[in-house]
Amino acid sequence: MKLDNKGVMHIPLLVFSTFAVIIGLSLWGLLHHWKGLMDTQLRLDHCTGEVALNLKSKITTIESANQQIKVLRAAIEAAMAAEVPTYGASGTAIPALQASLQVEVARQEFQRISWIKKRIEWVASGCGEKGDLGVPLPSLTWERDPPDTVGEQAIDMEQLSDRFQIEVMHLPRKSAAVVERTSHATLFQASNWHARWAPPRGFLGASLR
Amino acid sequence: MNNRGQSTVELLISVSVLMITVSGVGWVFKAEWDRGKCVYFVFEKTHATLIGTKSPNSNRWMDSPIDVQNLPEGAKGVALCGGSPETVSLPQLEPQPSSKIGSL
Numbered sequence: 106m107k108l109d110n111k112g113v114m115h116i117p118l119l120v121f122s123t124f125a126v127i128i129g130l131s132l133w134g135l136l137h138h139w140k141g142l143m144d145t146q147l148r149l150d151h152c153t154g155e156v157a158l159n160l161k162s163k164i165t166t167i168e169s170a171n172q173q174i175k176v177l178r179a180a181i182e183a184a185m186a187a188e189v190p191t192y193g194a195s196g197t198a199i200p201a202l203q204a205s206l207q208v209e210v211a212r213q214e215f216q217r218i219s220w221i222k223k224r225i226e227w228v229a230s231g232c233g234e235k236g237d238l239g240v241p242l243p244s245l246t247w248e249r250d251p252p253d254t255v256g257e258q259a260i261d262m263e264q265l266s267d268r269f270q271i272e273v274m275h276l277p278r279k280s281a282a283v284v285e286r287t288s289h290a291t292l293f294q295a296s297n298w299h300a301r302w303a304p305p306r307g308f309l310g311a312s313l314r
Numbered sequence: 315m316n317n318r319g320q321s322t323v324e325l326l327i328s329v330s331v332l333m334i335t336v337s338g339v340g341w342v343f344k345a346e347w348d349r350g351k352c353v354y355f356v357f358e359k360t361h362a363t364l365i366g367t368k369s370p371n372s373n374r375w376m377d378s379p380i381d382v383q384n385l386p387e388g389a390k391g392v393a394l395c396g397g398s399p400e401t402v403s404l405p406q407l408e409p410q411p412s413s414k415i416g417s418l
């Protein structure tokens with residue numbers, strides 16, 4: 106190699122520098138990509154986890170209201186059988202108990218309506234960021250028997266599915282959580298529900314169930 | 315000849331300075347690369363354990379094994395990243411029902 110001031114060294118240095126910069130930028134890009142994947146995964150997990158806990162809270166509220174309905178119905182039946190005024194001269198306890206019954210039914214229906222609203226939002230925007238795809242949320246469906254002489258009836262909670270899966274994707278990342286029944290209701294106790302992370306199934310898996 | 319000798323000395327000094335600088339930058343970059351890839355693969359394996367799926371094969375990328383424990387409160391992954399331990403802890407959505415009963 107000729108060592109003089111004509112710039113012969115510039116070419117190998119330029120080749121080396123270019124090579125080093127390309128390798129460096131590629132590796133930096135890969136690190137950045139991995140960091141982005143982790144951030145996306147954590148964001149999706151946070152979002153599905155929040156929705157799963159929200160669903161569990163709704164189901165628990167519905168079950169709690171259901172237990173209250175059963176207790177109130179028993180109290181109304183007892184009051185009807187006794188036909189004894191328990192509110193002094195102003196009347197019996199039955200209208201107040203029936204009003205409480207209506208409140209509990211309204212609590213249940215409010216939970217169902219707010220869940221329908223959440224389902225619509227979920228399909229529209231997933232976790233709220235562009236590119237999020239929310240697998241349609243499960244529905245909270247039940248049929249209540251028509252009111253009888255006592256008043257509104259409790260729901261048969263066994264109509265509800267034992268397992269609800271919440272899932273969202275922001276490709277290539279996916280996140281899923283399930284809310285599942287861990288014990289069935291007894292006469293005096295509501296059933297237990299548990300929320301946990303789950304392997305994602307995707308749109309196809311969700312539609313096959 | 316004198317000019318040539320001077321050029322050689324200047325070249326050696328320049329190349330030495332350049333090599334030290336490049337080595338320093340390379341060392342910093344490699345440390346960052348080792349740590350970044352290690353964190354990613356520890357996160358992936360820990361997350362896969364948490365949700366109960368298979369994690370991507372990280373053997374090609376990792377110099378040390380990743381140790382993941384599935385605990386009642388979550389999954390905890392540990393690996394040595396360039397000599398220092400990197401720990402990733404991901405919590406369960408809720409405490410396991412059995413541990414909940416135990417805590418009552």
